[in-house]
Amino acid sequence: MGKVYIVGAGPGDPDLLTIKALKAIQKADVILYDRLVNKQILQHAKAGADLIYCGKLPDYHMMKQETINHFLVKYAKKGKTVVRLKGGDPFVFGRGGEEAESLAENGISFEIIPGITSGIAAAAYAGIPMTHREASSNVAFVTGHYKEEEDFEEKWKALATGIDTLVIYMGIKNVKQIERLLIENGRDRSTPAAFIHWGTTNKQKTVLCTVESLAATVENEKISNPSLIVVGDVVNFSSRLNWFENGLKNNELSEAL
Numbered sequence: 001m002g003k004v005y006i007v008g009a010g011p012g013d014p015d016l017l018t019i020k021a022l023k024a025i026q027k028a029d030v031i032l033y034d035r036l037v038n039k040q041i042l043q044h045a046k047a048g049a050d051l052i053y054c055g056k057l058p059d060y061h062m063m064k065q066e067t068i069n070h071f072l073v074k075y076a077k078k079g080k081t082v083v084r085l086k087g088g089d090p091f092v093f094g095r096g097g098e099e100a101e102s103l104a105e106n107g108i109s110f111e112i113i114p115g116i117t118s119g120i121a122a123a124a125y126a127g128i129p130m131t132h133r134e135a136s137s138n139v140a141f142v143t144g145h146y147k148e149e150e151d152f153e154e155k156w157k158a159l160a161t162g163i164d165t166l167v168i169y170m171g172i173k174n175v176k177q178i179e180r181l182l183i184e185n186g187r188d189r190s191t192p193a194a195f196i197h198w199g200t201t202n203k204q205k206t207v208l209c210t211v212e213s214l215a216a217t218v219e220n221e222k223i224s225n226p227s228l229i230v231v232g233d234v235v236n237f238s239s240r241l242n243w244f245e246n247g248l249k250n251n252e253l254s255e256a257l
Helices: 019-027 065-077 096-105 118-125 152-162 175-184 211-221 233-241 252-256
Strands: 003-008 030-033 050-053 081-086 109-113 139-143 165-169 192-197 205-210 227-231
Touching: 003 019, 003 065, 003 096, 019 081, 019 109, 030 065, 065 081, 065 096, 081 096, 096 109, 118 165, 118 192, 118 227, 152 175, 175 211, 175 227, 192 211, 192 233, 205 211, 205 233, 227 233
Parallel strands: 003 081, 003 109, 030 050, 030 081, 139 165
Antiparallel strands: 165 227, 192 205, 192 227
16 A cells, blocks of 8 residues: 655745655655646656646636545555645645545545645735734634535624634635625724735735725736735735835745755
8 A cells, every 4th residue: 555645835936845745745656736736846756756637726626526535545555655735735725634534534544744825825925914913813714615505604794803814715706795794794894905816926916905895806906816815904014014026035045945
């Protein structure tokens, strides 16, 4: 029997890959990778490794989750070292838990290698601290997607005013609903908000707005996926601390690596 490593590739900047993730990629016989994995990371694969694309677009699944689970089990049973490579962190909206369950059910040895999730990294590159003594003592990571049977609106009653900083993944499709639920449930309309598009990459673009203009901003600025939404007073720091887009980044570390 082989072994499966469920690996977080980080938010997009290849230099944010962890050393442990790099070691797993280098020894893998098979790598099943997602759409948001930076292709530069795949260059670390050994010669002859099988690279299998499992990418998913909004509303379109290149490969169903059940098929991915099947491949992980199949290759491990052939004695292969398998890496399931995911953007961000595999256990933060990455379905890594579902894949680990499938491996456990089939008696496959596996290991989880965390990655830096975009909710932290993209915000940091945009100069937005998730917590700050003067602005936020708590933060919640939320998905903008929901299953039809879930009580989506009920959950937002608690999120709207109970959390200082909201970080919303995959929220572009439902941005009108998110805006409405925040306001209806008591969030101040003028609360600062930000969209971070392609965070930590050379295509990163941060757009600042307020809660009451979330939907209008998506339309006017033509914001598309992959984009993160941050809501809270911490967004105000971006105008001063957005080092990445303001040209303050230093490439010396990247060159050294």
